[in-house]
Amino acid sequence: MLGWELPPHNSGGLGVACLNMARALAREGASIDFVIPYSAGHPQTDFMNILSATSLDPIFRYGGGSYESPRVLEKNIPTGNKKDFMSIRDVQKEYCKFVKKYLSTHTPDVIHAHDWLTYEAGVLAKKEFGIPFIAHVHATEYDRSGMNRGNPLIHEIEYEGLMLADKIIAVSEATKRIIHEKYKIPLNKIDVVYNSLDENYNIDGYFFNQETYKYIKTLKSSGYTIISTVGRFTIQKGLHYLMEAAALAISKNPKLLFIFAGDGEERNSLIALAAELGIMKNVIFTGFIRGQKLRDIYSISDIFVMSSISEPFGLTALEAAHHQDALILTKQSGVSEVIKSAFTYDFWDEKKLADEILAIASQPKLKKSLQNNIRNEYRKISWGQVAKKCLEIYNKNIKRKRN
Amino acid sequence: MRSICLYLHMHQPIRYREYSVFDVSNSSNYFDCDYSERQSNERIFKKVAEKSYRPTLNLLEKNIKKHPSFRVSLSITGTWLEQAEKWGPDLIAQIKRLVSSGQVEILGETYYHSLAFFYNLDEFNVQVDLHADKIQQLFGVRPKVFRNTELAYNDSLAKWAEDKGYRGIVAEGWDTILGWRSPNHVYRPAGCKNIKLLLKNYRLSDDIAFRFSNHGWKEWPLTVPKYQHWLNMDCLRGNLVNLFMDFETFGEHQWADTGIFDFLDSFISSWLSEYENQFVTVSEACNLMPPADEISMPETVTWADTERDLSAWLSNSMQKSAMNDLYSMRGKILASGDEKLISDWRILTTSDHPYSMCTKYWNDGDVHAYFSAYASPYESYMYFMNVLRDISYRIMK
Numbered sequence: 001m002l003g004w005e006l007p008p009h010n011s012g013g014l015g016v017a018c019l020n021m022a023r024a025l026a027r028e029g030a031s032i033d034f035v036i037p038y039s040a041g042h043p044q045t046d047f048m049n050i051l052s053a054t055s056l057d058p059i060f061r062y063g064g065g066s067y068e069s070p071r072v073l074e075k076n077i078p079t080g081n082k083k084d085f086m087s088i089r090d091v092q093k094e095y096c097k098f099v100k101k102y103l104s105t106h107t108p109d110v111i112h113a114h115d116w117l118t119y120e121a122g123v124l125a126k127k128e129f130g131i132p133f134i135a136h137v138h139a140t141e142y143d144r145s146g147m148n149r150g151n152p153l154i155h156e157i158e159y160e161g162l163m164l165a166d167k168i169i170a171v172s173e174a175t176k177r178i179i180h181e182k183y184k185i186p187l188n189k190i191d192v193v194y195n196s197l198d199e200n201y202n203i204d205g206y207f208f209n210q211e212t213y214k215y216i217k218t219l220k221s222s223g224y225t226i227i228s229t230v231g232r233f234t235i236q237k238g239l240h241y242l243m244e245a246a247a248l249a250i251s252k253n254p255k256l257l258f259i260f261a262g263d264g265e266e267r268n269s270l271i272a273l274a275a276e277l278g279i280m281k282n283v284i285f286t287g288f289i290r291g292q293k294l295r296d297i298y299s300i301s302d303i304f305v306m307s308s309i310s311e312p313f314g315l316t317a318l319e320a321a322h323h324q325d326a327l328i329l330t331k332q333s334g335v336s337e338v339i340k341s342a343f344t345y346d347f348w349d350e351k352k353l354a355d356e357i358l359a360i361a362s363q364p365k366l367k368k369s370l371q372n373n374i375r376n377e378y379r380k381i382s383w384g385q386v387a388k389k390c391l392e393i394y395n396k397n398i399k400r401k402r403n
Numbered sequence: 404m405r406s407i408c409l410y411l412h413m414h415q416p417i418r419y420r421e422y423s424v425f426d427v428s429n430s431s432n433y434f435d436c437d438y439s440e441r442q443s444n445e446r447i448f449k450k451v452a453e454k455s456y457r458p459t460l461n462l463l464e465k466n467i468k469k470h471p472s473f474r475v476s477l478s479i480t481g482t483w484l485e486q487a488e489k490w491g492p493d494l495i496a497q498i499k500r501l502v503s504s505g506q507v508e509i510l511g512e513t514y515y516h517s518l519a520f521f522y523n524l525d526e527f528n529v530q531v532d533l534h535a536d537k538i539q540q541l542f543g544v545r546p547k548v549f550r551n552t553e554l555a556y557n558d559s560l561a562k563w564a565e566d567k568g569y570r571g572i573v574a575e576g577w578d579t580i581l582g583w584r585s586p587n588h589v590y591r592p593a594g595c596k597n598i599k600l601l602l603k604n605y606r607l608s609d610d611i612a613f614r615f616s617n618h619g620w621k622e623w624p625l626t627v628p629k630y631q632h633w634l635n636m637d638c639l640r641g642n643l644v645n646l647f648m649d650f651e652t653f654g655e656h657q658w659a660d661t662g663i664f665d666f667l668d669s670f671i672s673s674w675l676s677e678y679e680n681q682f683v684t685v686s687e688a689c690n691l692m693p694p695a696d697e698i699s700m701p702e703t704v705t706w707a708d709t710e711r712d713l714s715a716w717l718s719n720s721m722q723k724s725a726m727n728d729l730y731s732m733r734g735k736i737l738a739s740g741d742e743k744l745i746s747d748w749r750i751l752t753t754s755d756h757p758y759s760m761c762t763k764y765w766n767d768g769d770v771h772a773y774f775s776a777y778a779s780p781y782e783s784y785m786y787f788m789n790v791l792r793d794i795s796y797r798i799m800k
Contacts, residue, residue, distance in 0.1 A: 215428030215796045222799075268781040272762075275721040280788050281728060284424050293425070 001034045002099065002111065002118035006042050006050070009058035012232070013315045014138050016198050017171075018114055022048050023199065024387035033108065035121075037061045037095045053098035054091065062088045088117075096121045103129045110134060110394045116141070116154055119161025126164060132397040134390075135165035137175055142182055143310040146235035159183055166397045169193050169390070171313040172334020178310075193389045194338050196381045197318040208299040209292060216257065216284075216300050224255045225361035228301040228325075230294065230316045233264030235309070238330065238347045242307040243270060247277040248354035253361055256282055261297050263288040298323035302367060303360055308333050309347045317342075321378040326370035328356050338381060341373035405638045405680050408601065408688040410476040410573065411650040412550070414516050415451070415483045416755035418442040418776045422786045427793045433747060442776045445490055452491045455654030460497045462653075462664055466671045467506045473671055474506050474682040477650070478550050481514030481534050482753060484541065495541060502542045508684035509538055511546030511569065517752035518552055518716060520560060521703070522730040530749070531567070548572065548685040552754050554603070554647070554706040555713060558699055561592030561600065569598055571689035573647065575706045576602030580698065587641025589692050593699035599689040600698055603647040603706065607637060612648040616661035624662075627670050634674070641695075643688055647706070708763075715761050721784040722757040728791055735798045744797055751790065759783040 001022060005015035022032050026047035034045075038061045039052040099121040112134045113122035119135060126133040141150035141158055149155060162168060162183050168190045170176040176190045210217070220226060227246075231237050239260065246258045260270065260283065267285065274283045286297065298304070304320030304327050311333035318335065321327060327342035329335060336344050343356040360367045420436035438446050466473045477498070487494045501507040513519060514534035519527040531549075539545050548571040549564045556574035564572045576586030586602035610630065614620045622629070634644060649656065657663040674680050683691065707715050717723060729751055736748045760780045777783035 211429070212425065213428075215792060218428065218796060218799060268779060271781040271785055272719075272721060275719070275724045275784065278720070278724055280721075280724050280784075281791075284792075285785055286424050 001032050001048075002113040002121050003034060003036060004061060004115065004117040005058070006034070006036060006045065009038070009040050009042075013195075013313075014115060016315065017138060017195050019045070020196065020199055020383045021386055021390065024383035025390060027384070028387045028391055030387075030391065033102075033106070035095070035099060035102070035118075037091050037117075051098075051102065053095040056091065061091060092117065092120060096124055100124060100128070103131070107131070109398050112136060112390070112394075113161070114138060116158045116161065119157055119165075123161055123164050126166070132166045132394075132400075133164065134167050134169060134393060134397065135161050136169045136171075137162075137179060137312070138171055139312045140175070140178055140182070142178055143175075143312055144234070144236055146238075146309050165189075166400070167191065167393055169393065171195055173337050174310070174332060174334045175312040191389070191393055193386055194334070194381055195313045195315055195318075196383045196386060197315070197322060197378065199383060201319065201322055206292070206295055209296055212293060212296045213300050216259075219257055220300070222255075224257050225253075225303065225357075226257050226259065226301045227303040227305060227357060228259040228261060228297050228320075229305045229307060230261045230297065230320075231308075233260070233262055233266040233270060235266065236311070237266075238307040238309040239266060239270055240273060241347055241350055242305055242353065243273050243277065243279075243283075245350040245353035245357070246283065247279050248350060249357045249361075250279050250282050252354075252358055254282070256357065256361060257284065258282060259284045259286060259297060259301065261286045261289055261294065295319075295323065298325060301325050303328060303357060305353070305357075306330060306333050306335065307347060307353075311335070318378050318381075321374045324371045324375060326360050326367050327374060328353065328360075339374065339377055341370055341377050343370075405634075405642045406644070406683045406688065406691060407634070407674060407680075408476065408643060408645045408683050408685060409474070410478070410510070410550075410645070410647045410685055411652075412478045412648070413456075413483050413650040414478075414480040415444070415448055415486055416516065416753045417482050417486070417750045418444055418447075419751070419756070419786055419790050421777075421782070422789045422793075424789050424792070427789055428796050431747070431793055431797060433790045433793070434750065441778075444486060447776075448486045448490045451651060451655050452487075452494060454659070455651045456491065456494050458659065458664060459650065459653040459667075460494065460501070462668055463507075464497065464501060466668070467501060467504050470671065470675050471506075472675060472681055474508075474684045474687065475501075476508045476510060476548075476685045478510040478512050479538070480512065480516040481537050482516060482750065484537060499542055502544060506684075508548070508686055509542060509544060509546055510573070510685060511535055511538075511549045513552055515749050515752050516552050516754055517749075518555065518713070518726075518754050518757075519730075519752055520551060520555070520563075521713070521717070522726065523733060524563075526730070526733060526752070530752075548601075548689065553713075553716070555703055556700060556705070557703045558593050558701055561595050561598060565592075565595045565598040570686055571599040571601055573601045573603065573645070573685065574700070575704050575711055576604055576645070577704050577711050579711075580700055580704060584696060584698075585640040586645060587637065587643050588695035589643065589689060590696055590698040591694035593697050599694065601643075601645050601685060601688055602698075604637070604644050605706070607633060607644060608646045608648050611646070611663075611666075612652045612656065615652075615657045615663055615666070625666070627666060627673050630666075630670065631673055643683075643691060645688070715763060716754050716757045719760070719762050719780075721760045721762075721780065725760060725784060725787050725791075726757055728788070732791070732795065732798070736794070739798055741797070744794070748794060751787070751794075756783070756787060760787070 003018045006019050007015050032048035034048050035051045037053050038056045038058040040058045110132045111122050111125045114136045115138050122133045125131045141154045162185050170192050179185050274280045298320050304325040306314050306317045306329045314333045314335035329342050329344050330347040331344045345352040417434050419433045420442045513530040549569045550573045554575050586604045590600040592600045759775045760783050762780050
């Protein structure tokens with residue numbers, strides 16, 4: 001299996017998904033070598049072999065960064081050949097070299113590669129060693145750039161990988177559609193396998209810390225409805241539409257509090273927009289949070305909104321469901337395909353979103369039934385199922401190869 | 404007689420720290436942070452005290468002793484005094500000596516260096532009285548001439564100051580208002596009878612305050628004879644030159660190595676060496692001559708930026724919402740009767756806070772950004788609003 005990150009060295013959902021998938025696959029009897037581009041310890045991963053393609057520190061897996069001077073990089077990148085790791089392309093080249101060397105002594109039944117970062121290595125395995133190559137799509141460059149074309153180089157690598165893959169796994173029908181429409185891949189080459197909630201979520205022994213948000217609790221007890229959203233503040237997440245909808249909703253019901261949890265390049269413009277709309281009193285920016293604080297946000301919220309312009313899956317919605325939030329999802333998010341007990345809207349439809357928020361805020365019975373029904377639904381999806389589907393796909397392709 | 408009215412402004416805001424939403428309801432400490440942090444009031448005060456307050460006060464005291472006719476006027480905010488009491492009591496003792504020499508006058512203003520005049524007249528009156536009481540308590544005098552925060556001035560402020568009993572008021576001598584008239588006279592504000600208006604000679608003031616160390620300026624380096632020549636020429640259009648500037652011009656805006664201290668030192672002696680020259684305090688300036696004319700400023704004029712308006716403080720939506728939300732809480736704050744809460748709230752009225760949310764020149768990285776205690780205007784706004792949340796939480800409790 002080829003990946004770019006695993007917890008605790010992950011920056012987002014990709015690492016979590018990879019870890020859970022590998023764990024479930026191992027449980028089904030698969031033996032896995034997992035290649036990562038950096039060197040670091042990973043607790044609770046003894047069910048597979050983790051292979052480091054370089055001796056880099058995890059923070060340099062995207063390269064040294066174009067904004068650092070060579071002298072700073074010299075100091076920071078702890079390896080003999082510093083010039084080799086200036087950019088993410090250099091790290092990817094090194095990653096490919098490692099995979100090639102590995103394949104000269106090992107012959108896996110199948111190569112399962114996650115996202116564009118590792119597709120080149122997957123292509124290499126197929127071309128030079130004839131190993132079946134499964135490309136797993138967690139997000140495309142279209143998703144990441146708000147349905148614009150994005151970085152042409154990344155697009156190119158994605159395209160090559162998707163073309164040459166023996167099979168493609170997409171995390172939702174929405175993603176499958178994008179792969180078909182934007183990359184011209186035939187539909188029958190793409191299977192949909194939905195993600196599931198991180199298994200650690202249930203066994204962590206989490207309990208809601210009453211102290212963290214005393215202030216929000218006070219508001220809540222005076223009749224406020226708490227609406228939250230969680231994620232990176234990038235164009236992909238459609239947060240400006242959410243902010244506009246928030247202003248509309250607040251104009252009808254001032255007892256609404258919106259929590260924007262996360263950070264990213266759009267933060268400043270979101271703050272300015274909240275000020276512009278005159279609703280900063282009803283908006284909270286928490287900055288980047290994880291772990292206990294993040295779960296406390298889910299716990300204290302009544303409603304969770306996933307406002308993404310495009311969201312291949314949307315794991316945070318499942319996390320919110322786990323904490324019994326009522327969900328409002330854009331029709332453009334993959335998770336809305338599996339969760340039915342939720343309100344949906346088109347990402348640009350601010351008025352409808354405002355309507356839905358106001359409806360839940362004003363009707364406790366509606367809120368309760370959404371919250372209860374969702375509990376039953378999100379439990380139906382499990383990583384065990386994901387693993388079974390993956391194995392099915394593996395076996396078909398191994399067989400095809402042999403014939 | 405040719406007179407120079409030298410007036411210096413001493414102020415430090417009490418900055419709020421990077422107050423996160425996780426602090427709301429858990430900690431009501433808004434203003435204290437680690438010494439190493441960007442917003443550490445203690446560190447900043449001590450640094451500026453070392454670089455500017457102490458050497459400049461020493462220089463002024465030396466000249467006061469040497470020249471019985473040397474005069475200087477100071478405006479000192481309450482937030483500066485509070486911090487000096489904690490981190491530089493010697494500075495207060497020294498100012499006390501200066502005031503008792505009779506050669507130094509102190510101006511009246513708002514205690515918290517606020518723009519309350521434009522939001523809430525009651526609050527404005529309270530803050531002016533608080534300041535006058537503090538000055539009386541520390542230095543045994545009551546201010547007779549008024550300066551508003553950022554020299555923000557208009558006709559209704561002048562009317563207010565006259566009704567309050569002030570002898571004079573100071574403002575920017577902006578060309579747009581003056582037209583062909585010179586700032587080198589005493590004026591009468593429109594609609595007033597007794598109060599006098601002193602106008603800043605911004606060219607000659609800014610030669611020292613802004614341009615002194617600018618190597619790109621064609622007049623650099625500025626020498627005492629050259630500057631005195633300009634003063635002589637300027638006196639042809641009026642015998643009173645009002646040099647108003649930040650106290651921190653000396654040592655902080657213009658560092659010691661630019662020669663600013665030597666310049667000030669020899670300039671004082673050199674000006675007084677001519678028999679028809681003198682220095683005056685702001686009150687003395689008001690009595691020098693009858694008003695030359697009436698001046699009207701219906702729109703607010705300040706001493707900042709090329710616009711000379713309030714746009715650096717109150718133009719973008721973040722600044723407006725922050726100030727509107729802040730002032731709209733006043734009734735409940737006062738009704739609480741909680742003195743700590745009231746003073747925390749008043750510290751937030753300081754004009755430096757909305758100034759740090761200014762985006763006017765943010766992208767150019769100019770003075771606004773240089774002097775900011777926050778990484779960006781957006782962050783400043785975010786922390787400010789979090790503090791307001793906690794304050795409203797304290798009212799609710």
